[in-house]
Amino acid sequence: MASLSQIRTKISSVKGTRRIMSAMKLISAVKLKRAQDLLIANRPYSDAYQETTHNIAKRCDPESHPLLRKEENPRKLHLVFLTSDRGLCGSFNSHLIRKLETYLVTETKEYDEVIFSFLGRRGRDHFAKQDLRVSESFTGITDRNFMEIAEKVAQELSEEYSKGEVDEVILVYNYFKSALTQEMTYERVLPIEPAEEQSKDETLIDYLYEPTQTEVIDKVIPKFIEARVQRAIQESQTSEHAARMTAMENATSNADDVIKNLTLLFNKTRQAMITTELMDIVNGTEALSKGGDE
Numbered sequence: 001m002a003s004l005s006q007i008r009t010k011i012s013s014v015k016g017t018r019r020i021m022s023a024m025k026l027i028s029a030v031k032l033k034r035a036q037d038l039l040i041a042n043r044p045y046s047d048a049y050q051e052t053t054h055n056i057a058k059r060c061d062p063e064s065h066p067l068l069r070k071e072e073n074p075r076k077l078h079l080v081f082l083t084s085d086r087g088l089c090g091s092f093n094s095h096l097i098r099k100l101e102t103y104l105v106t107e108t109k110e111y112d113e114v115i116f117s118f119l120g121r122r123g124r125d126h127f128a129k130q131d132l133r134v135s136e137s138f139t140g141i142t143d144r145n146f147m148e149i150a151e152k153v154a155q156e157l158s159e160e161y162s163k164g165e166v167d168e169v170i171l172v173y174n175y176f177k178s179a180l181t182q183e184m185t186y187e188r189v190l191p192i193e194p195a196e197e198q199s200k201d202e203t204l205i206d207y208l209y210e211p212t213q214t215e216v217i218d219k220v221i222p223k224f225i226e227a228r229v230q231r232a233i234q235e236s237q238t239s240e241h242a243a244r245m246t247a248m249e250n251a252t253s254n255a256d257d258v259i260k261n262l263t264l265l266f267n268k269t270r271q272a273m274i275t276t277e278l279m280d281i282v283n284g285t286e287a288l289s290k291g292g293d294e
Contacts, residue, residue, distance in 0.1 A: 018255035025248035032241035058194035066162035070191040074167035082173035082236040083120035090247035154226035174239035182239035
């Protein structure tokens, strides 16, 4: 049985850990609120831009821009994998990694080559042990620099696709649904899919382009890739903060349970020691009284 001093030390240690977990939960809650506000503000713009781009793609000749081409039999896939830099966020990273490993085994057999870009240290470090072709990797992504990083990633992806070095580009990230739910998403951003076909009774009406259709396409299409990468980064970061806040809340609750159990053990141990000492006193007293009677 542990001594009272050992139990007291354990209680003190768990209380210190609890204070750290509680502080991290509060910090994550503040970061989540800020990231969630930015994400919710950006979603309507991102969705509207996506709809506009798909409508333009439907009305334009695929030969009018390199990013509008579509390979009939895609053989080269580029995966952009978004994870976090730090841990202590529950199964946020491990769930993504496990799902992606399954995806690579079951869904990429038809491709001759799979190229990776990593946004986040956890995903990069995990797959560094494997023989993969890595195009680029970024770490230290924050709400202050994610736009610059998204621009660099989008530019690299656009150049590769325009040169025919890849036939498809898929973003892999956690989609933020709520503070308790994040859903892994595979989003194909290239080739750009035209809008869904209209019914036979509807006539496809073209846009009025200003100054020209070519100039509009040259501006809108590349910007679409950047907008989707920005959206993916925001979704991933918001999901990370939510997962870390939940994990720290669970850790704090578990620490409370451990402290409660250790305190109960401390009291039982102290009571057992007191009982033992009392028994020794009683036995000693009885021994002395019997000796005196003799």
